[in-house]
Amino acid sequence: MASDFLYQSLEKWLLQGIQQQRWLAGSKLPSIRSLCREKNLSKATVIHALQRLEAKGIIEARPKAGYYVKYRSKPVAQPTVYNEIKAPRSVNSKDLLLDIMQRSAAFDLCPDPSKELQPQGVVELNRAIGRALRQPRGGYHQYYDDPAGTLFLREQLAIHYSRRGLPVSTNELCITSGCQHALFLALMACCKAGDTVAVESPGFYGVLQLLEQFQLKVVEVPSSPKQGMDMDALDEILQRWPVKACIVSPAFATPTGAVMPTPARDKLLSLAERFDLAVIEDDIYADTAFGETPDPLKAMDTDNRVILCSSFSKSLSRDLRVGWISGGRWHEKITRMKLVTQLSSNHANQQGIASFMAEGLFLSHLKRQRKVLQNNRDHLMNQLLQWNCELKFSLPEGGLALWVELPEQIDTLAHYNELLELDIVITPGTLFSISGRYANCMRLSYCHTWDERRVSALGILQERLLLAKDA
Numbered sequence: 376m377a378s379d380f381l382y383q384s385l386e387k388w389l390l391q392g393i394q395q396q397r398w399l400a401g402s403k404l405p406s407i408r409s410l411c412r413e414k415n416l417s418k419a420t421v422i423h424a425l426q427r428l429e430a431k432g433i434i435e436a437r438p439k440a441g442y443y444v445k446y447r448s449k450p451v452a453q454p455t456v457y458n459e460i461k462a463p464r465s466v467n468s469k470d471l472l473l474d475i476m477q478r479s480a481a482f483d484l485c486p487d488p489s490k491e492l493q494p495q496g497v498v499e500l501n502r503a504i505g506r507a508l509r510q511p512r513g514g515y516h517q518y519y520d521d522p523a524g525t526l527f528l529r530e531q532l533a534i535h536y537s538r539r540g541l542p543v544s545t546n547e548l549c550i551t552s553g554c555q556h557a558l559f560l561a562l563m564a565c566c567k568a569g570d571t572v573a574v575e576s577p578g579f580y581g582v583l584q585l586l587e588q589f590q591l592k593v594v595e596v597p598s599s600p601k602q603g604m605d606m607d608a609l610d611e612i613l614q615r616w617p618v619k620a621c622i623v624s625p626a627f628a629t630p631t632g633a634v635m636p637t638p639a640r641d642k643l644l645s646l647a648e649r650f651d652l653a654v655i656e657d658d659i660y661a662d663t664a665f666g667e668t669p670d671p672l673k674a675m676d677t678d679n680r681v682i683l684c685s686s687f688s689k690s691l692s693r694d695l696r697v698g699w700i701s702g703g704r705w706h707e708k709i710t711r712m713k714l715v716t717q718l719s720s721n722h723a724n725q726q727g728i729a730s731f732m733a734e735g736l737f738l739s740h741l742k743r744q745r746k747v748l749q750n751n752r753d754h755l756m757n758q759l760l761q762w763n764c765e766l767k768f769s770l771p772e773g774g775l776a777l778w779v780e781l782p783e784q785i786d787t788l789a790h791y792n793e794l795l796e797l798d799i800v801i802t803p804g805t806l807f808s809i810s811g812r813y814a815n816c817m818r819l820s821y822c823h824t825w826d827e828r829r830v831s832a833l834g835i836l837q838e839r840l841l842l843a844k845d846a
Contacts, residue, residue: 632771
């Protein structure tokens, strides 16, 4: 009977801790070894208590990781989709983006790089790049690299995409200085000043900045937080206005985290062929998938109309500035434009990354990083569920952020400077559209661990925004 009392006592203690949020949803419980030591219990007793909680659906065992509190959500309303279609227009950029980037705050409420620890994958990557820099032979410092990029890296990228159902040759890949540079080259290749480009709404603010610089008009296509761009709306747009290109993120679009379903992908490619459209695929978030990684849209492209753009900045390191592009029927032109805009890419960085991939270290990093991101997402969702207001937010299965919709009377941009004084940097919703919508929205990232600083910042954010609602 004594052993029954011991495991029941431990079970009750753990359950109380979970209910009192000592361990939040998605967080790891103390290890079996530490519970044995702290509670002076046998391993069998501790395991029995944990298994009883697991059977009740309160915790879950993760292979080689331990036991975690399960995320148990109450129903969450999805953010509003605005179905109104507005005519194409020019972009007027906001200084807000420059301010956010200068503060290194695109994905952090309270950025402080000095407090960040490098994950194991980044440490291993730095070693690989270091070895490439120390090569005893080869005078690469005296030469420019191939404009298309180092063959070794293109080979590794081809292998990586083959795992995702896209057979691509090294001749169909060109290394760029990040995904933004790839998008820049794609637009240069298929558009000219005055053309109209269709984009997701809400959509990536970096794309809007590029469209402004190229003097291109924008038509925003309604997009849902679950399935992305509305193909029926795009069809209507294409029938009403001459559109030259369409920029989409089929896998975990920012800011909503939407994944475009197969029927929508089929229709997009059909529309592209019917209206002679270039499709620019931003594939940068695909490798952050918590579960199965979505295939690229380009894997379904039989007409060479999809220009695939991506980089390592979301899956590995934003400091790396190495991306790639597969330009379809525009690829030769894109490679020439890469030569004009950059000449070549850094050989040692490419060589180091390629070695990192060839040794299987990139895949190992992704496995670890996806677990971290999912845990961080669950923490953030659990915190938002405690907010005392009518809140809507997306529930992505990948990517780095949630799209959060607050009550209508709250203007997140109006609170930007006030929160800066408290060392909190938010990403207001108006940044993701030129329509003037989404004033009561914001993007909240979960790519960083929810340490004491960030949890405190989230609490202050809640307090300030909800005070405005009640004012």
